[in-house]
Amino acid sequence: MKYVFFLLYGAFTLQLTSQTDTEVIRNIYSYSLSNGQSYQWLDHLSNQIGSRLSGSLGAERAVAYTKEELQKLGLDKVWLQPVMVPKWVRGNPEFAYIETAPGETLSVNICALGGSVSTPLQGLKAQVVEVQGLDELELLGRENIAGKIVFFNRPMDETLIHTFRAYGGCVDQRGSGAKEAIKYGAVGVVVRSMNLRLDDFPHTGSTNYGDTPVNKRIPAAAISTNHAELLSSMLKMDKNLKFYFKQNCRQLPDVQSYNVIGEIKGTEFPNEIIVVGGHLDSWDLGDGSHDDGAGCTQSMDVIRIIKKLGIKPKRTIRVVMFMNEENGMRGGNKYAEIAKQKSENHVFALESDSGGFTPRGFSFDADDTSFNQILNWKTLFDPYLIHYFERGGSGADIGPLKDGTVVLAGLRPDSQRYFDYHHAANDTFEAINKRELELGAATMTALVYLVDKYGFNDIKNTPQIKK
Amino acid sequence: MKYVFFLLYGAFTLQLTSQTDTEVIRNIYSYSLSNGQSYQWLDHLSNQIGSRLSGSLGAERAVAYTKEELQKLGLDKVWLQPVMVPKWVRGNPEFAYIETAPGETLSVNICALGGSVSTPLQGLKAQVVEVQGLDELELLGRENIAGKIVFFNRPMDETLIHTFRAYGGCVDQRGSGAKEAIKYGAVGVVVRSMNLRLDDFPHTGSTNYGDTPVNKRIPAAAISTNHAELLSSMLKMDKNLKFYFKQNCRQLPDVQSYNVIGEIKGTEFPNEIIVVGGHLDSWDLGDGSHDDGAGCTQSMDVIRIIKKLGIKPKRTIRVVMFMNEENGMRGGNKYAEIAKQKSENHVFALESDSGGFTPRGFSFDADDTSFNQILNWKTLFDPYLIHYFERGGSGADIGPLKDGTVVLAGLRPDSQRYFDYHHAANDTFEAINKRELELGAATMTALVYLVDKYGFNDIKNTPQIKK
Numbered sequence: 019m020k021y022v023f024f025l026l027y028g029a030f031t032l033q034l035t036s037q038t039d040t041e042v043i044r045n046i047y048s049y050s051l052s053n054g055q056s057y058q059w060l061d062h063l064s065n066q067i068g069s070r071l072s073g074s075l076g077a078e079r080a081v082a083y084t085k086e087e088l089q090k091l092g093l094d095k096v097w098l099q100p101v102m103v104p105k106w107v108r109g110n111p112e113f114a115y116i117e118t119a120p121g122e123t124l125s126v127n128i129c130a131l132g133g134s135v136s137t138p139l140q141g142l143k144a145q146v147v148e149v150q151g152l153d154e155l156e157l158l159g160r161e162n163i164a165g166k167i168v169f170f171n172r173p174m175d176e177t178l179i180h181t182f183r184a185y186g187g188c189v190d191q192r193g194s195g196a197k198e199a200i201k202y203g204a205v206g207v208v209v210r211s212m213n214l215r216l217d218d219f220p221h222t223g224s225t226n227y228g229d230t231p232v233n234k235r236i237p238a239a240a241i242s243t244n245h246a247e248l249l250s251s252m253l254k255m256d257k258n259l260k261f262y263f264k265q266n267c268r269q270l271p272d273v274q275s276y277n278v279i280g281e282i283k284g285t286e287f288p289n290e291i292i293v294v295g296g297h298l299d300s301w302d303l304g305d306g307s308h309d310d311g312a313g314c315t316q317s318m319d320v321i322r323i324i325k326k327l328g329i330k331p332k333r334t335i336r337v338v339m340f341m342n343e344e345n346g347m348r349g350g351n352k353y354a355e356i357a358k359q360k361s362e363n364h365v366f367a368l369e370s371d372s373g374g375f376t377p378r379g380f381s382f383d384a385d386d387t388s389f390n391q392i393l394n395w396k397t398l399f400d401p402y403l404i405h406y407f408e409r410g411g412s413g414a415d416i417g418p419l420k421d422g423t424v425v426l427a428g429l430r431p432d433s434q435r436y437f438d439y440h441h442a443a444n445d446t447f448e449a450i451n452k453r454e455l456e457l458g459a460a461t462m463t464a465l466v467y468l469v470d471k472y473g474f475n476d477i478k479n480t481p482q483i484k485k
Numbered sequence: 486m487k488y489v490f491f492l493l494y495g496a497f498t499l500q501l502t503s504q505t506d507t508e509v510i511r512n513i514y515s516y517s518l519s520n521g522q523s524y525q526w527l528d529h530l531s532n533q534i535g536s537r538l539s540g541s542l543g544a545e546r547a548v549a550y551t552k553e554e555l556q557k558l559g560l561d562k563v564w565l566q567p568v569m570v571p572k573w574v575r576g577n578p579e580f581a582y583i584e585t586a587p588g589e590t591l592s593v594n595i596c597a598l599g600g601s602v603s604t605p606l607q608g609l610k611a612q613v614v615e616v617q618g619l620d621e622l623e624l625l626g627r628e629n630i631a632g633k634i635v636f637f638n639r640p641m642d643e644t645l646i647h648t649f650r651a652y653g654g655c656v657d658q659r660g661s662g663a664k665e666a667i668k669y670g671a672v673g674v675v676v677r678s679m680n681l682r683l684d685d686f687p688h689t690g691s692t693n694y695g696d697t698p699v700n701k702r703i704p705a706a707a708i709s710t711n712h713a714e715l716l717s718s719m720l721k722m723d724k725n726l727k728f729y730f731k732q733n734c735r736q737l738p739d740v741q742s743y744n745v746i747g748e749i750k751g752t753e754f755p756n757e758i759i760v761v762g763g764h765l766d767s768w769d770l771g772d773g774s775h776d777d778g779a780g781c782t783q784s785m786d787v788i789r790i791i792k793k794l795g796i797k798p799k800r801t802i803r804v805v806m807f808m809n810e811e812n813g814m815r816g817g818n819k820y821a822e823i824a825k826q827k828s829e830n831h832v833f834a835l836e837s838d839s840g841g842f843t844p845r846g847f848s849f850d851a852d853d854t855s856f857n858q859i860l861n862w863k864t865l866f867d868p869y870l871i872h873y874f875e876r877g878g879s880g881a882d883i884g885p886l887k888d889g890t891v892v893l894a895g896l897r898p899d900s901q902r903y904f905d906y907h908h909a910a911n912d913t914f915e916a917i918n919k920r921e922l923e924l925g926a927a928t929m930t931a932l933v934y935l936v937d938k939y940g941f942n943d944i945k946n947t948p949q950i951k952k
Binding site for chain 2: 047048051052176177179181214215376378401402403405406432434435438451452453454457
């Protein structure tokens, strides 16, 4: 039996080494689409474990589950990297209404923003001042804001093709709205959900009070886009209407959590590390299938596909599932801190944190030489309709690795549907398409394969790409 | 008032004529994403009218509705083009089970294939022979097939990136399975649904008996992919199991229907016609939102956006909603027949019939000169992530226009999810994303704008593209 095994194995590796890059990449895609594991892993993560907010039982279970699954893959090393994380809890479901006269109320859908303080126990009721952005606060001044709830209602720009740019142009209201409104005496903040479509889901996400003392902080909530439109329309008819909301979220002491890490040691350059990852934590609404269960299970499948296809990486390939991207970035910071302590040499890091949709390409944070080298590989991706190779941001968790030499990259899937689900109760497994997820895993694997094979800044190697 | 209107209008057209192509295309996308009409039209077509199988009340209502909506746009001409269409009706819901012993049955999900004959009134029960394709019939021979139901179970190839190629490689089982099985004495045909994922929806679609006499025809049904897997597994355990199915679909006499057409007359070359269209009929399961309500309402929006942006086309722009693409192609053939009778000069035709998903580009059926000219426009689409400009098929309805000079094109949206819904009960409005649909309409409009402005084979004009 053993003899036969080695014979077959030998034939397979022999065949592998003679394969062109075109052939290897074809195999990667075919294997991912026919024998991928990302969808099954995500099914478990989403449907058996569920949401994974830092410090929650779900997060703890996700750490245990993904570690166990990585161990089954027979990697060279699997470990947990301890990191203390913030623990914010939503408490009872929020409740809100618009009041046009005593007793005349209309319920609306809200959710507390991550990190928000609670309202008073009996809730908070006040008049509302609607603004389109932070800069309007100064124009309005304290006399128009003090004692009121500030309603930030600037919508995402629907004409932008890159929806992340629409998000970037809008999210200051959520991130800094409360912090800024406090300066003018506001008693609460309601923010239009970061959502390009009109629907009934409020979308959470972090708000940041900066160094505002805890006893000065005001509660902040997101309101669904439909109800933001409703509130705005009603304010036009009656600027004296009142808004009531009640939430009892709170910040608890930090708790112990972990980054989950597994690696295959490189055969030639074991000290050169390639990271592929996503973040294991999610918000507490929905089950975080797109954000970022997808990125985690795709990253796990990158290392699994490499092993299953018998690719022996020259460099060390490490899958990292970062903890606490959503409300603290502690995992990404800890990983980079330890890497620096150990003087680890990271040559490349790839993050998938833009949803499990059809992959379109990557954005790269790289020097000119490395980026030009990457562009040489672009045609290898043509058969897979991967066309987007642009410079730009990579991912929040791998950002702290940036040191002037490491090349950082982010998977860029089609972004049109992402903000339909982002941070909301409908970010669930049903919103995932198996093929789209698997194409993403394959695309990541193909890039990792090329980076491992050719390295960066190695001019000798570049022209040797076999097509 | 009139004076002011003309003043404003004059200023607007002045501005328009000085706009570069980049600016016009930017306006087209922005307008479609912020003021598109395709989604609202599709909502009505799908949710108020529903399925639109040729000859059905739904088809008739869709003709009336879309004609009326085109008339509201103030086009130069809107008309109905009469065409006789086949009328096939499904009758009562189908019913099927696998029987492993008398009384031991397991229900499975099937639907009659379009054009199929009914089973006998009491249904049809027979042993099953499973095959992977048409070519296995001859190998098995009459002795293994006569008196049995042939179960065509070759799945779509999940490793193909272009899912339409996977469909093309599989659909002969549905289209010709019955016709071929009849030759070997089969009594019925069950075909695995043309669906890349495993689920419970049977997918209909035409089967073609060719010139088999009516009294020799055998009933043909599609079975859901999950139940195809089940049937195959059970056959492995018991090749003598029996399959029962009952359907009372039938072919009625042809009925009167219509292509719906609207046009803007060209200012310079009114005899040069540009067609943009989709097919108004659908299958009777679901509401045909992706196939092809999306293509129809996108096409309507092309002509609306052109008008709304004040673009005065040089050539005649015609929107055509073809009737009976699904089970007869009568509308497409009739349109081409009349065009030939009238010696109309069609220079370009664009069809959207691949679902309302994020557009990726176009396939073109064009001579070298025209195709090279089109490639010159490709960079204008870069900001919209439209990258796929390839030669290939265009669309079934515009195919009959082919005459060696007309350029034909098909919109190519992301195809990963298309066969999840195609011809099945889940092809409903809920499966449509508004932005994706509107991006498709914008992409079509931009191409029509360029073709109208520059024409084809007009070497003088080509270098004048303003970027």
